[in-house]
Amino acid sequence: MLKNLRRAVGAIPFMRNPALASRSYSVSVKQMMVREALNSALDEEMSADPTVFLMGEEVGEYQGAYKAGFTGLGVGAAYYGLKPVIEFMTFNFAMQGVDHIINSAAKTNYMSSGNINVPIVFRGPNGPAAGVGAQHSQCYASWYGAIPGLKVVSPYSSEDARGLLKAAIRDPDPVVFLENELLYGESFPVSKQVLDSDFTIPIGKAKIEKEGNDVSIVSFSRMVGFSLKAAEILAKDGIDAEVINLRSIRPLDRSTVNASVRKTNRLVTVEEGFPQHGVGAEICASVVSDSFGYLDAPVERIAGADVPMPYAANLEIIALPQVDDIVRAAKRACYRSVPLSATR
Amino acid sequence: MALYLSKSGKHLPNLKQKFGLLRRINNNLSSCSWSCCFHHQNQPSLSPIPIGIIPTLFSFRRFESSKPDKHLGSLHNHGGGHPQVLNFPGGKVKFTPDLKFLSDYPDERVHCYRVLDGSGQTVGSNFVQIEKDVALKMYKDMVTLQTMDTIFYEAQRQGRISFYVTATGEEAINIASAAALTIDDLVFPQYREAGVLLWRGFTLQEFAHQCFGNKYDNGKGRQMPAHYGSNKHNYFTVASTVATQIPHAVGAAYSLKMDGRDACTITYFGDGGTSTGDFHAAMNFAAVMEVPVILLCRNNGWAISTPVSDQFRSDGVVVKGQAYGVRSIRVDGNDALAVFSAVHFARKMAISESQPVLIEALTYRAGHHSTSDDSSKYRPIEEIEWWKEAQNPVARFRKWLEGQGWWAPTSESELREYARHEVLQAIQVAEKVDKPDLAQLFTDVYDVPPSNLIDQEKSLRESVERHPHEYSH
Numbered sequence: 031m032l033k034n035l036r037r038a039v040g041a042i043p044f045m046r047n048p049a050l051a052s053r054s055y056s057v058s059v060k061q062m063m064v065r066e067a068l069n070s071a072l073d074e075e076m077s078a079d080p081t082v083f084l085m086g087e088e089v090g091e092y093q094g095a096y097k098a099g100f101t102g103l104g105v106g107a108a109y110y111g112l113k114p115v116i117e118f119m120t121f122n123f124a125m126q127g128v129d130h131i132i133n134s135a136a137k138t139n140y141m142s143s144g145n146i147n148v149p150i151v152f153r154g155p156n157g158p159a160a161g162v163g164a165q166h167s168q169c170y171a172s173w174y175g176a177i178p179g180l181k182v183v184s185p186y187s188s189e190d191a192r193g194l195l196k197a198a199i200r201d202p203d204p205v206v207f208l209e210n211e212l213l214y215g216e217s218f219p220v221s222k223q224v225l226d227s228d229f230t231i232p233i234g235k236a237k238i239e240k241e242g243n244d245v246s247i248v249s250f251s252r253m254v255g256f257s258l259k260a261a262e263i264l265a266k267d268g269i270d271a272e273v274i275n276l277r278s279i280r281p282l283d284r285s286t287v288n289a290s291v292r293k294t295n296r297l298v299t300v301e302e303g304f305p306q307h308g309v310g311a312e313i314c315a316s317v318v319s320d321s322f323g324y325l326d327a328p329v330e331r332i333a334g335a336d337v338p339m340p341y342a343a344n345l346e347i348i349a350l351p352q353v354d355d356i357v358r359a360a361k362r363a364c365y366r367s368v369p370l371s372a373t374r
Numbered sequence: 375m376a377l378y379l380s381k382s383g384k385h386l387p388n389l390k391q392k393f394g395l396l397r398r399i400n401n402n403l404s405s406c407s408w409s410c411c412f413h414h415q416n417q418p419s420l421s422p423i424p425i426g427i428i429p430t431l432f433s434f435r436r437f438e439s440s441k442p443d444k445h446l447g448s449l450h451n452h453g454g455g456h457p458q459v460l461n462f463p464g465g466k467v468k469f470t471p472d473l474k475f476l477s478d479y480p481d482e483r484v485h486c487y488r489v490l491d492g493s494g495q496t497v498g499s500n501f502v503q504i505e506k507d508v509a510l511k512m513y514k515d516m517v518t519l520q521t522m523d524t525i526f527y528e529a530q531r532q533g534r535i536s537f538y539v540t541a542t543g544e545e546a547i548n549i550a551s552a553a554a555l556t557i558d559d560l561v562f563p564q565y566r567e568a569g570v571l572l573w574r575g576f577t578l579q580e581f582a583h584q585c586f587g588n589k590y591d592n593g594k595g596r597q598m599p600a601h602y603g604s605n606k607h608n609y610f611t612v613a614s615t616v617a618t619q620i621p622h623a624v625g626a627a628y629s630l631k632m633d634g635r636d637a638c639t640i641t642y643f644g645d646g647g648t649s650t651g652d653f654h655a656a657m658n659f660a661a662v663m664e665v666p667v668i669l670l671c672r673n674n675g676w677a678i679s680t681p682v683s684d685q686f687r688s689d690g691v692v693v694k695g696q697a698y699g700v701r702s703i704r705v706d707g708n709d710a711l712a713v714f715s716a717v718h719f720a721r722k723m724a725i726s727e728s729q730p731v732l733i734e735a736l737t738y739r740a741g742h743h744s745t746s747d748d749s750s751k752y753r754p755i756e757e758i759e760w761w762k763e764a765q766n767p768v769a770r771f772r773k774w775l776e777g778q779g780w781w782a783p784t785s786e787s788e789l790r791e792y793a794r795h796e797v798l799q800a801i802q803v804a805e806k807v808d809k810p811d812l813a814q815l816f817t818d819v820y821d822v823p824p825s826n827l828i829d830q831e832k833s834l835r836e837s838v839e840r841h842p843h844e845y846s847h
Contacts, residue, residue, distance in 0.1 A: 083632075099621055099655020106625025109610060110560065112632065114625075126651075133615045134622065142603050142611035143594035144818040178819050202821040234824065281824050 059221065065214040067188035071195040072115065074227045079113065082199055086117030086154075101127030101152070105134040108150040108204075115199060118154035121170045121208065135204040136179035151198045156184065156208035157251065157302045158350060164338035169303030171250065174206045175279040175312070181233050182279040184208040186254040188218040190277055193231030201233060208279070210252045236283035238290070242272035245360045246290040248313055249300035250276040253351060257300055260356035269364055279309060284316045291317050295326040296363040300356055305333035330359040483689045486704045486736055489711040492764070494773025501715040502554075506780050511573075512553050512710060513775055514789060516545040516768045519569040521793040522578060523741070526585060529801055530599075530745045535585045539600040541566045543740030546710040546767035547642075547672055549573055551735075554717035555640060560630070561609045562623035562641040564616075565600055566672065570642075574607040578796050582804035594818070595810040617647040620656035620669065624730070627665035631728055638666040638724040640717075646677025648691050657698040660730035667730045668720045669700075672707065674739035679752040695732040707735030708767040711774070738765060812838070 062070075076082045085104050101124070104114040118124040124131065135148045157169035174182045181203050185191040191209070198205035223229060239254060240261055247257045254275045261271040272290055276283065291297050297317055299310030310331040317329065335349040361368045458469050489501040504512070523540040530538040541548055548569025555561075561570055568581065583590040585599035592604055593611065603611025613619065623641035630637055647653055648671060660667050671691045675682055688694060695702025701723065705716040713735060720731040738761035742749045749758065775781035812834065816827045823831075838845045 099652060099659060102618060102621025102652055102655065103625035103628065103659055106562070106622030106627075107629045108625075109622055110626040110629035112629045129615060130618060130621070133613065134618050138611070138613075139821070140818045141593075141596050141601075141613065142818075143592065143596055143814075145592075145603055145605040146611060147821060181820070281826065284826075 059219045060225065061217040062188040062220045063215055063217050064185070064188050064191045064209075067191040067218075067220070068195055068209070068214075071192045071199075075196055075199045078227065079199075081111065082113045082115065083107075084115050084117065086119075099127070101130040102134060104150055105130050105138075105148060108135070108148045109138075109146050113149045113151075113199060115151045115153060118152065120159075120166055120211070121154050121156045122166050122168055124152065124154065124170070131174075131180075131204070131206070132177055136177045138179075139203070140179055147202050148204045149202045150204045151195075151201075151207055152205070153195070153198075153207035153209060155211040155214075157210055158334070158339055158346070159211040161341060161343060161346065162339075163341045167339035169208075169301065169334065170206075171208055171279045171301065172303055172308045172312070174208075175282070175309060176307075177280075179204070180280060181205045182208065183233055183277060184210075184250045184279055185277065186213070186239075186251055186275050188220050189224045190231065190237075190275070192220070192224055193229055194233070194277065196228075197230040197233050200230065205233070208251065213252055213255075216255075231277065234278045234281035234283060236277055236286040237275045238272065238286070239275045240271070240273040242270040242294065244270045244272075244294055245296040245298060245363050246272045246274060246287070246294045247298045247300060247356065247360060248274045248276060248287055248290075248310075250279065250309070251302075253300040253302060253356075256351065256353050257356055259353045260360065263353065263357050264360055267361070267366075269360060271360055276309075282312065282316070284320065287313055288317060288321045291321050292324045295324055296360075297325070298330040298332065298356065298359045298363055300332040300351055300359075302334050302350055305331060305336055308333050327363045327365065330363050332356055332359050478687070480689055480693075484692050484704050486706050487712050487716060488706040488709050489715065490709045490770055490774050492770065494770055494775075494777055496711070496774070501711050502718050504553075504711065504714060506778075508553060509775060509778070510780060512549050512714075513768075513771055513781065515549045515569065515573050516710070516771065517789055518578070518793045518796075519545050519548060519572055520768055521790065522568070522572075522581065522797050525794065525797045525801065526581075526599075527741070527745065529585075534801070534805060535599050537599045537745055538585065539565050539568075539744045540741040541569055543738050543761060543765075543767070544672055544674060544707065545569060546713050546771065547670070547707045547735050547737060550710040550713035551640070551642075551670060551717045554714045555721060556637065557608060558635070558637040559608065559721065560623070560626050560637070560639040561607075562619040562626070562639060563609065563612055564619060564642050564644065564647065564672075565612050565614075566644070567642045568600065568602060571602055571604065571607060571609050574604075574609065576602065576604055576607055576609070578800040579803065580604075582797075582800035583807065586801075586804040586807070587809065588804055588807035589810045590804075590807055591810065594814045596814075596818075617643055617650040617652040617656075619643070620647070621652050621659065623667050623669070624656045624660045624663070624665055627660070627667035627724075627730075628663055631665050636725060638668060638721055640668040640670060640721075642670050642672060644677055645671065645673045645675070645682050645685050645691065646680060647671070648694065649677075649685060657694070657700055657730070657732070661699040664728050665730060666724040666728050668717065668724055668733060669730060670717070670733045670735060672737060673734050674707075674737045676739045676743070676749070676753070678743045678747060679749070681753075690734055690736070692732065692734040700730050700732050702732035702734065704734045704736065707737030708765050708770060710767060710771040737767075 072084065085100055101116060104116040107114050131152055135150055139147045156171065158167040171182065171184060174180055181201060183194045183198060183205060185194045195207060198207050239258060242261065247261065249257045254273065257273045261273050264271050272294055274287060274290055299313050301309050303309065310333060314329040314331060317325065332351045332355050334351065337349060339349055340346055358368045459466050460469065489496055491497050519541060523542055526535065526538045527540055529535050544566060548567055552570040552573035557574060563570060580592060581602065584593055584602050587595040593601065601612040601614070603609060610619070610622070619641050620643055623639040627639040630639065643653065657669065673682065673691055677685055690704065692702045692704040703716055706712050716733055720733055723729065724731050740758060740762040772781060813831065816823055816831045819827060
């Protein structure tokens, strides 16, 4: 099916004429759900390289996930030379195999002095979903992001999903691939280039989703979408926000973030995870260390509430960053007088 | 829990033929019924192989082909007083009116396979005949291992190395198991199997370099002493985490199977290791995935200070095999010929039938757990001494060699002198070698050093230049 699609897309030349563009828009720019982006990337990588294989308790089935002993198995297979893609139902369950992720995968190339490399990918939904409670909602970006030897990425759009997953599978180092369950069903436009079977996105490079001059909003995964919506709202109030999609948690693209802050002089970080020792804390430290003189306001950090995730729908909403929180934080950074918290 | 493995569609025919996985399942299923199956049964040819096995109320099964000859819930009445049989998920089971519990402990423990008695005489003829040169190499390596352990241990006590782990009392397990394998078999050690590496050709000098963590260390000074590893010898680097090597071995065995290689993996662990979650997961997966792995448990009676009576209440480790559907054997770990034969046949079975084999080698940890332990604090010295002298595996093998006319007493003192000299030499050389260069702090974290580490190395070198007196070498 994918091959047919590519042929169809290729048949229509890129239109520069705006009048014609509106007619050809629906054909030359395909809409793709994140779920489809991930599946197509997996399918293509498995077809191209016979050493790539999938393992997990969620592969194709909607079963409950239990122990993660297969994490160790996957690492063993990677030691031998295969390229496993280990799927967790959510990264909360990966905690039962975290010893293997950290001690058997991340550190092994170093501990074995390069004798054993581990070209493994650990993927699965990360962070909150909707109404799944405390043990199914934690964001692990900052935990894994702290470990030398691991690469950690977190896609937002379908383009991110395809490019980063292909890059992760091809990468000789162990990669933690943090998806988001609520993004699976969201559609994004994908260009012909994205649909190419060799399309990859470099790990360690952030993307500027929207350029701006007044304040830098840095986030990853689902919060990028929220940040873009916040930027729309801020534009109406005359604040031109720059929205940065980190794409990679480790390595962190410090240069893109710092360059942005040196331009806008104000920084807001957004994440769904717990605030202490979070991704935003590291970004803040990086900016304070490298671009202190450029900051015109304290760094604003938006994060999930410092509580285990409650189940009740109203409580869950308050426990997570909402678009309004990002808008208010940006305004605080711009010294507009706004209350610190929501008034509901 | 469902395990789902999938590969690219074009490998489907290969897998079906090579591994007979579905064939085996079909054989089991030929007289089984379907439970209610709410997934579509006709798979398109490109879909992955489904393997679902869930021992719960909600289980279902999907296989390539299977002829249900009875519906779920039908009872087989054989007539004439024969018990009824029901096709439960998992297979046919006979009913019984007897309210009987299986015993928690057998009246008689599983027998232990042995070839050599205490005086080095063979018992029976059920063992693999070993060639003279193999036997001699085995003995020499056992003596070298013993010597290496003694001297390195003392070196640690003298403060020359920071840590060491001996294999005292387990020389037969180390050397004989290694001798029964080929160099293509992948070894996933715990940390008491330096003898396996020695057999494969790792030199005393290389052992010493690793213990001193110097610039010639194959491990680039990254790990504590006795955490050896060598790609060349197919010996995966020792890690301190307990029992993590067991699922690694299973995963690698799976890869060997995918590759159709004439090789297996072997993994070693102690009695304590069998109490971990990783042991359970690995055994279960090895059985279900049908992979060529030898799981060798060195049951030496002690997990640091925990005696086996506090470790488990089963009849040792061998009976755990049956619980997972894994073939197993109990063997006298101090008997080199028995260990050799057991591993030899285990390897054959593992590879030709693509299935795991569990070997419980009974032995005694004659040394302390490590140099950080003083076992006289928790066990009587007389016990240690008895095992060291009366059950010494090296002595027992020597008696057999002498009985064969392959070893003379003069050769003994020569060998011991030589081994001692070589070990001391290796230590003296290693001690004087410089430690690894600064650059080794930053390499191998990733395949390619990332920019932040390149910057940090630069900044560190500048710091060293500015304050040379604060940095040695």
